[in-house]
Amino acid sequence: MIPALTIENLSKVYDNGFEALKGISFQVEQGDFFALLGPNGAGKSTTIGIICSLVAKSAGRVRVFDVDIDVDFPAAKKHIGIVPQEFNFNQFEKVLDIVVNQAGYYGLPPTMARERAEKYLRELGIWEQRDVPARTLSGGMKRRLMIARSLIHEPRLLILDEPSAGVDIEMRRSMWAFLKRINEQGTTIILTTHYLEEAEALCRHIAIINHGNIVENTSVKSLLRQLSREVFILDCVEDLPSEITVEGFTVRRVDDHTLEVEVQKGQHLNQVFSVLGAEGVHVSSMRNRANRLEEMFVNLVEGAA
Amino acid sequence: MSLKEQWVAFLTILRKEIRRYLRIWTQTLLPSAITMSLYFVIFGSLIGSRIGDMGGFTYMEFVVPGLIMMAIVTNSYANVVSSFFGSKFSHAVEELLVSPVANVTILMGYVVGGVSRGLLVAFVVTLVSLFFTRLQIHSYFIVVTVVLMTSTLFSLAGFINAVYANSFDDISIVPTFVLTPLIYLGGVFYSMDLLPEFWANVSKLNPLVYVVNAFRYGVLGVSDVSLPVAFGMIIFFTVIAFAFSMHLLNSGKRLRQ
Numbered sequence: 001m002i003p004a005l006t007i008e009n010l011s012k013v014y015d016n017g018f019e020a021l022k023g024i025s026f027q028v029e030q031g032d033f034f035a036l037l038g039p040n041g042a043g044k045s046t047t048i049g050i051i052c053s054l055v056a057k058s059a060g061r062v063r064v065f066d067v068d069i070d071v072d073f074p075a076a077k078k079h080i081g082i083v084p085q086e087f088n089f090n091q092f093e094k095v096l097d098i099v100v101n102q103a104g105y106y107g108l109p110p111t112m113a114r115e116r117a118e119k120y121l122r123e124l125g126i127w128e129q130r131d132v133p134a135r136t137l138s139g140g141m142k143r144r145l146m147i148a149r150s151l152i153h154e155p156r157l158l159i160l161d162e163p164s165a166g167v168d169i170e171m172r173r174s175m176w177a178f179l180k181r182i183n184e185q186g187t188t189i190i191l192t193t194h195y196l197e198e199a200e201a202l203c204r205h206i207a208i209i210n211h212g213n214i215v216e217n218t219s220v221k222s223l224l225r226q227l228s229r230e231v232f233i234l235d236c237v238e239d240l241p242s243e244i245t246v247e248g249f250t251v252r253r254v255d256d257h258t259l260e261v262e263v264q265k266g267q268h269l270n271q272v273f274s275v276l277g278a279e280g281v282h283v284s285s286m287r288n289r290a291n292r293l294e295e296m297f298v299n300l301v302e303g304a305a
Numbered sequence: 306m307s308l309k310e311q312w313v314a315f316l317t318i319l320r321k322e323i324r325r326y327l328r329i330w331t332q333t334l335l336p337s338a339i340t341m342s343l344y345f346v347i348f349g350s351l352i353g354s355r356i357g358d359m360g361g362f363t364y365m366e367f368v369v370p371g372l373i374m375m376a377i378v379t380n381s382y383a384n385v386v387s388s389f390f391g392s393k394f395s396h397a398v399e400e401l402l403v404s405p406v407a408n409v410t411i412l413m414g415y416v417v418g419g420v421s422r423g424l425l426v427a428f429v430v431t432l433v434s435l436f437f438t439r440l441q442i443h444s445y446f447i448v449v450t451v452v453l454m455t456s457t458l459f460s461l462a463g464f465i466n467a468v469y470a471n472s473f474d475d476i477s478i479v480p481t482f483v484l485t486p487l488i489y490l491g492g493v494f495y496s497m498d499l500l501p502e503f504w505a506n507v508s509k510l511n512p513l514v515y516v517v518n519a520f521r522y523g524v525l526g527v528s529d530v531s532l533p534v535a536f537g538m539i540i541f542f543t544v545i546a547f548a549f550s551m552h553l554l555n556s557g558k559r560l561r562q
Contacts, residue, residue, distance in 0.1 A: 014562065049562065052403045053402060053403060053561065054399055054402060054403065054561055054562065055561060055562045056557055056561050056562065073405075074306055074405035074406075074407070075405070077403060077404060077405040078306075078405050080403070082403050084396075084399065086396060087396075088395070088396035088397055088399045088400065089395070089397050089400065090391075090392070090395055090397045091395065092328075097321075097324075101317055101321055101400070102400055102404070104313055104314055104316070104317025104318075104320075105314050105317060105318075105400060105401055105404035105405075105406045106306075106310070106314075106404055106405065106406075107306050107307070107309070107310020107311065107313045107314055107405075107406075108313065109313060110313075149400075
């Protein structure tokens with residue numbers, strides 16, 4: 001099966017001399033849910049900009065479903081739907097007009113455009129707002145509008161640049177459910193995000209980009225397996241002893257009922273529970289101090305810095 | 306994209322453009338009607354009655370074609386420059402840039418949008434002029450051709466201005482400091498015969514001279530410049546403006562990073 005996206009030795013040097021991409025290469029398989037992670041200024045938005053023609057590349061090749069953008073960019077564009085980070089629609093236009101016009105730019109006849117606009121605006125829960133100017137929508141609804149607009153030509157590859165920025169938790173969850181659903185229906189999805197919880201919850205593969213280089217490109221599962229250290233927070237029922245040590249572990253008493261335990265790869269928490277049990281302390285709940293992927297991300301990015 | 310799909314995309318851009326200027330008709334259509342009425346009253350009736358004949362016609366008859374052409378020029382230019390720069394400023398232009406629509410379709414969508422506003426305003430101004438004078442058209446063919454060519458030329462010029470503009474100030478600088486002086490010095494209010502030979506020759510560098518005189522020939526049958534030269538110059542400037550606009554779109558200058 002041909003990949004949904006192939007990027008080879010992609011470079012970008014801006015007019016001011018800033019080298020945003022230093023010859024990156026990666027591939028996204030059809031049907032994948034792929035995350036492109038990286039700190040601010042790492043090159044994520046530049047990469048996406050090049051794929052959808054808003055940024056001119058300096059060197060390298062980009063192929064979308066095997067269509068080289070240097071050979072037939074219009075054909076490649078038909079496969080791509082893009083949800084940018086910033087709102088990029090006319091705020092004075094009506095919601096329905098924005099979506100229907102976008103269909104027109106892809107050459108869809110008006111009847112089909114209206115049918116699809118209704119379908120996606122309903123699915124994203126903003127059909128009731130179809131006749132209001134876009135500026136009156138909330139931030140989350142504007143984001144949904146951009147998703148509906150990006151899907152109007154039913155692209156095979158959907159790219160979302162920070163889709164959860166400025167979206168409340170409830171709306172974010174329903175958006176995740178929607179994205180999962182269209183991914184299951186066959187749409188390949190690439191997203192950039194700062195919410196690593198989002199990447200862990202949704203994505204199967206991850207590439208981490210830093211200073212214009214890909215520093216990791218693997219599956220979420222294998223990335224998490226690389227995690228050499230995790231920090232757990234233990235909530236205890238009884239008061240913790242003022243001094244507590246567990247051989248081989250770094251433990252920190254946060255307060256009378258909370259203990260922070262650092263667990264290295266290969267160690268088992270049973271040993272900690274045994275020590276606490278011997279002290280007459282019962283553990284009522286336990287959680288990771290930070291999102292596991294976040295720990296991995298920080299390790300990789302700081303390691304590459 | 307197939308030709309049929311390009312046609313759909315063209316109609317979409319055009320429809321959007323027409324809706325835009327009709328939605329804000331108090332800013333786009335009404336001002337020209339009011340301004341031109343004032344020109345007709347002041348220059349045509351009040352001052353014009355004391356000026357006497359100009360080029361063998363009453364001053365009102367002489368000035369009306371120039372004023373109609375002035376409305377066409379300013380409106381076709383203003384429509385494209387404000388609409389396209391607005392899209393650029395709000396990043397809504399990205400809707401077009403990420404789509405497979407051809408650059409020539411984008412350009413023609415905006416240009417025909419500008420032409421349509423120029424034609425609509427010309428119609429309104431012509432209706433207003435009928436309250437002040439009787440219009441007898443010398444050649445409908447020349448009138449229609451000149452109106453279409455001129456509104457196309459100045460829509461293209463507006464597009465170029467919009468691509469280069471970085472702020473809303475930049476889209477008013479050219480109309481204020483270039484377009485308006487060229488219109489006023491382009492023979493709207495006077496015949497070139499009144500100018501000393503040197504200034505008459507300098508005026509021939511002004512493209513508005515050819516536009517105004519070609520249109521005046523279509524309406525009155527008189528012109529300060531030869532009609533083939535006027536047509537040749539308008540076509541020449543239009544081809545240059547079209548080629549440059551396409552170059553800007555194809556190279557992505559100031560549109561893509």
